[in-house]
Amino acid sequence: MALETDTMTKDPILKVEHLSMRFGGLMAINDLSFEAYRGDITALIGPNGAGKTTVFNCITGFYKPTMGMITLRQKAGKEYLLERMSDYEVNRDAKVARTFQNIRLFSGLTVLENLLVAQHNKLMLASGYTILGLLGFPTYKAAVGESIERAKYWLDKANLTDRADDPAGDLPYGAQRRLEIARAMCTGPEFLCLDEPAAGLNPRESLALNELLRSIRKDTDTSILLIEHDMSVVMEISDHVVVLEYGQKISDGNPDYVKHDPKVIAAYLGVEDDEVEEVIEQIEEIAPGETH
Numbered sequence: 001m002a003l004e005t006d007t008m009t010k011d012p013i014l015k016v017e018h019l020s021m022r023f024g025g026l027m028a029i030n031d032l033s034f035e036a037y038r039g040d041i042t043a044l045i046g047p048n049g050a051g052k053t054t055v056f057n058c059i060t061g062f063y064k065p066t067m068g069m070i071t072l073r074q075k076a077g078k079e080y081l082l083e084r085m086s087d088y089e090v091n092r093d094a095k096v097a098r099t100f101q102n103i104r105l106f107s108g109l110t111v112l113e114n115l116l117v118a119q120h121n122k123l124m125l126a127s128g129y130t131i132l133g134l135l136g137f138p139t140y141k142a143a144v145g146e147s148i149e150r151a152k153y154w155l156d157k158a159n160l161t162d163r164a165d166d167p168a169g170d171l172p173y174g175a176q177r178r179l180e181i182a183r184a185m186c187t188g189p190e191f192l193c194l195d196e197p198a199a200g201l202n203p204r205e206s207l208a209l210n211e212l213l214r215s216i217r218k219d220t221d222t223s224i225l226l227i228e229h230d231m232s233v234v235m236e237i238s239d240h241v242v243v244l245e246y247g248q249k250i251s252d253g254n255p256d257y258v259k260h261d262p263k264v265i266a267a268y269l270g271v272e273d274d275e276v277e278e279v280i281e282q283i284e285e286i287a288p289g290e291t292h
């Protein structure tokens, strides 16, 4: 299969090798291999039921795959075999953060509190897990200051500073999505997995999301893997796209390559491979230049 990405110069942060996941008689993921590169926004796309969320759940320790290896290599070179780790360890040790299809904020806490709670682990570590630590340790005080600075930084990046004291549950939907991403960023992840971040957003909210994701790519060392149905988001912000159908990879490359891949067109239009040429001709007649 052609891989239209310049893989020679790319540094993989995530390697998925021969991943399979069976649910009873259903092979949800079947011998899937792909890489996500450091600093990139990689999109995992495919029709409904293709297996995208299952891949996410395997990467983030929510499912134990039936077979296969998932290796995350941090910037400093340390490697983690994610398929052997719990969801908690994947987050704490490998520094992989995620969001879910359905929003999971603390809706009764304020926006700022949500960002501070996300840094609880770091603060407890700095306290030495003792009351004396909380009261007197300079390391704890420094960690508190750092957490507040980090929260302020992500409030600003997510364009939520003016809503900092409002309950998270009162925010419009698009702002809640950005808050979830800001909260994940407050944990200082090396790898951020976003499950349909643009789902249900209006065009303006979608633009604000794109801006936030671009600023993560530009201003931080965090690499992003996202599942997305909204093709305008995928094509606009992704560096690399992996396409699944029935649990298998059908295309892998840069957005332009994937967009014109007949297999991808066929999968999305729900036609057989041998009908693709005919469909492409029809598309060419309706919208010249949209296909090769």
Ligand SMILES: Nc1ncnc2c1ncn2[C@@H]1O[C@H](COP(=O)(O)OP(=O)(O)OP(=O)(O)O)[C@@H](O)[C@H]1O
Pocket: 023, 026, 028, 046, 047, 048, 049, 050, 051, 052, 053, 054, 055
């Ligand atoms: N816990 C589970 N138990 C049984 N079957 C499951 C489970 N999770 C997913 N599946 C099945 O695995 C297949 C892949 O599902 P998955 O949710 O990963 O697809 P998806 O590409 O994320 O779909 P969508 O775009 O609709 O969210 C589906 O047939 C689904 O019904």
